[in-house]
Amino acid sequence: MSGRKVVTLDGPAGVGKTTLARTVAGRLGVPYLDTGAMFRCLALKLGPGAETLSAEELRARCAACTFSLSGSGDTSVLSCNGVPIGQEVRTEQVGLLASRLAAVPVVRELLKEAQRAIAGQTDVVVEGRDMGTVVFPEARHKFFLDARPEVRALRRLRELEARGERPDLAALTEQIRLRDEMDRSRAAAPLRPAEDAVLVDTSDLDIDGVLACILEHIAAQR
Ligand code: DC
Numbered sequence: 022m023s024g025r026k027v028v029t030l031d032g033p034a035g036v037g038k039t040t041l042a043r044t045v046a047g048r049l050g051v052p053y054l055d056t057g058a059m060f061r062c063l064a065l066k067l068g069p070g071a072e073t074l075s076a077e078e079l080r081a082r083c084a085a086c087t088f089s090l091s092g093s094g095d096t097s098v099l100s101c102n103g104v105p106i107g108q109e110v111r112t113e114q115v116g117l118l119a120s121r122l123a124a125v126p127v128v129r130e131l132l133k134e135a136q137r138a139i140a141g142q143t144d145v146v147v148e149g150r151d152m153g154t155v156v157f158p159e160a161r162h163k164f165f166l167d168a169r170p171e172v173r174a175l176r177r178l179r180e181l182e183a184r185g186e187r188p189d190l191a192a193l194t195e196q197i198r199l200r201d202e203m204d205r206s207r208a209a210a211p212l213r214p215a216e217d218a219v220l221v222d223t224s225d226l227d228i229d230g231v232l233a234c235i236l237e238h239i240a241a242q243r
Contacts (some may be wrong), residue, residue, distance in 0.1 A: 028045060028145075028146045028160065029148075029149075029156075029215075030146065031150055031215075032212075035197055036176075038057075039148060040228060041228065041231055043094065043095055043097070044232055047093075051146060052146075053146040054140070054145050056149035056152065057150075058099055060122060061106075061118075062101050062110055063086060063119070064110075064118035066101075067122065071118075072122050079127050086102060088139065090139050111184070113193065116196070120200045123207070124209060129155075133155065133156050137156065154210065161242060164238070165220050166223050167220065167223070168222065168223045
């Protein structure tokens with residue numbers, strides 16, 4: 022594992038990880054890596070049903086995608102084969118495809134290598150589901166964010182509305198529930214807090230409250 026400093030933020034869908042990762046990274050002056058965007062990008066490129074392909078086929082198709090990270094904080098840019106990954110991966114449908122693909126061990130292995138390679142080049146804030154447990158078990162600062170399901174569904178609703186979508190709250194709540202269940206129950210790197218992660222319930226905190234809590238812990242552990 023690299024000697025670079027890694028801050029891990031894990032947690033379920035809609036808990037606000039991306040906004041927090043971006044903000045924490047901005048405060049620390051380092052880039053943030055949205056590992057969900059890597060799974061989403063592969064899911065979009067490979068299309069529905071990709072999780073049923075053979076391991077060799079998946080290895081070949083995933084290996085054709087090279088990820089890179091540039092910038093820092095707010096201006097961090099994650100690219101696949103030199104092309105920035107954009108809003109096209111952010112729909113709930115692509116999220117579900119990503120969750121299915123993410124249960125396949127060969128896909129996780131390849132992305133784990135890519136995530137470690139990126140963190141070998143820079144200090145970084147990483148967010149995902151298995152950052153503190155599997156990909157960066159030796160990270161110094163680990164956080165697991167959670168929030169009540171109804172709060173997460175409402176946050177995701179606002180996020181999608183801000184992008185001009187008109188999602189249905191009941192359907193969104195069900196999609197998030199399904200995705201969480203898949204992410205928590207899969208055999209390969211299931212969503213769960215690392216034993217040494219700081220647990221933060223963000224249900225009743227705004228972004229500044231969560232940010233203050235995370236930065237305090239980082240400062241105390243330095
Ligand atoms: O964080 P997100 O909603 O963008 O992630 C989309 C899906 O990708 C998520 O439902 C599960 C998967 N994922 C994962 O399995 N491991 C990660 N480190 C990040 C995401």
